[in-house]
Amino acid sequence: MTALGTHVTDSQLINEVETALNQALADHLLAPKLREAMQYAVLGGGKRVRPVMTLRACEAVGGRRQDAIPAAIALEMIHCFSLVHDDLPALDNDDLRRGRPTTHIAHGEALAILAGDALTSVAIEIALDSPVRAADIARELAAATTAMITGQVYDTLAGFPGNLPAAERLRLVHDNKTGALIRCACRMGALCGTPDESRLQALTTYGESMGLMFQVVDDILDETQSTEHLGKAAGKDRDAGKLTYPSIFGIAESHRHVAHLLEIALSALQPLGNAAEPLRLTAHALATRTK
């Protein structure tokens, strides 16, 4: 971890996020069965990419990490809600997620629907507990959630406006389905850490590039890796005839696009100096991840 220098490690941040998630779900007034299903959905592993990014973004603009904890865990709850609902039989119909049964397999479909619903409203409640700019944080989160759902509709049910070419349809899916939450992760972190508009803008650009890059890498992995390796069904997008980067541009061009997006992300961080070092490492790690 020498590259991180004086910064805390990702695993420490993941621990902080999981402790806070645990606490928030244990403390909230909820029907016991609902709580169990929500805990199953949220606490079953996952890379915690988004909340870690929120904490890193806050520190990158000179903020105090603990001020971004509510925003970070609220965002992770929204991410987990989207996975629970996307996995439902009426949507992607996935039985496996993070190497174990999906929430509707483990807790039944009714509870999976309601747990996803409650993760959204509890996430907003938590975002509104943010010690800094609570309304702005909740606004970012709610807008990103709406965008993500719009992306899911495009991805699953198409119905694109007008006669968009495939590449633009794909962009519309990616910007919304994956991009919105990752952009939101970075913007919320920045908002918790600084009132400075230019630093917010830098992290918005970083977040947008990372969001798109994350999805292109996901598409590549779906094409090239096994179900066993990924811990979720591989090759599904291709089998379902979904728009993906590799299906439109090929694997080689997809890899080039990843490199290009990485460059944009790194260049946006340039003015932030050493405080943004962990975000640079995250960018490299996400560009080269194999699962």
Add this chain to the structure above:
Amino acid sequence: MTALGTHVTDSQLINEVETALNQALADHLLAPKLREAMQYAVLGGGKRVRPVMTLRACEAVGGRRQDAIPAAIALEMIHCFSLVHDDLPALDNDDLRRGRPTTHIAHGEALAILAGDALTSVAIEIALDSPVRAADIARELAAATTAMITGQVYDTLAGFPGNLPAAERLRLVHDNKTGALIRCACRMGALCGTPDESRLQALTTYGESMGLMFQVVDDILDETQSTEHLGKAAGKDRDAGKLTYPSIFGIAESHRHVAHLLEIALSALQPLGNAAEPLRLTAHALATRTK
């Protein structure tokens, strides 16, 4: 409408609410298919009890009605989201709502799930557009949404904490499933209209009584009216062996309880004078409604 005196009629308020709902759904950036399903879910009739209550509560404490419009339509969206998800096959499995096919019958299950999800996040975005106390309004709405889902879990899946007697289990269902949103309707209206704590408290008491009364009346109607008359499946709660007021206390005692709750509601409004007159009429109307 002489009893309303100088106050506008309910139909005028319903018009204002529907115009604002229409506008909000038309303006929001959404995938076209998603928008259609959301419009279907929200604009297909309904009594608009909750948003009208929010507007009336705002005026009852001396506020300007237009300040409560965002809160009112946000709340109605949350109510409609709950209907869409409750009607799903995995939950109540209803084909009929307000005399026409439910959203999942008309638009498919995938879109019904996603439209419900997006109604929640868009509702929060709109609540955060409130010109007065936006964060407080959003907080009320998100907390009431969580409570409502908790109520739905108790109602559909039981799993009550401890060994609660039937009457207390029923109370837990009602307070959360129906009570939370009606209480929220009144509190949000009051918050939009005044910073005065005692008037907020009066409307909280009114809202709590109305919420419980609304559900007791619903239970009575489910027992005593036909599907055709109600525009939704009647006798379903009894057939499903659900806890209801009449099933525990009998029809006569249920009617007495309605009268008791009406009295509490009216007495809470007493200090508000003529400005609360429409809320009194609403209370009487909801106590004696037949559908």
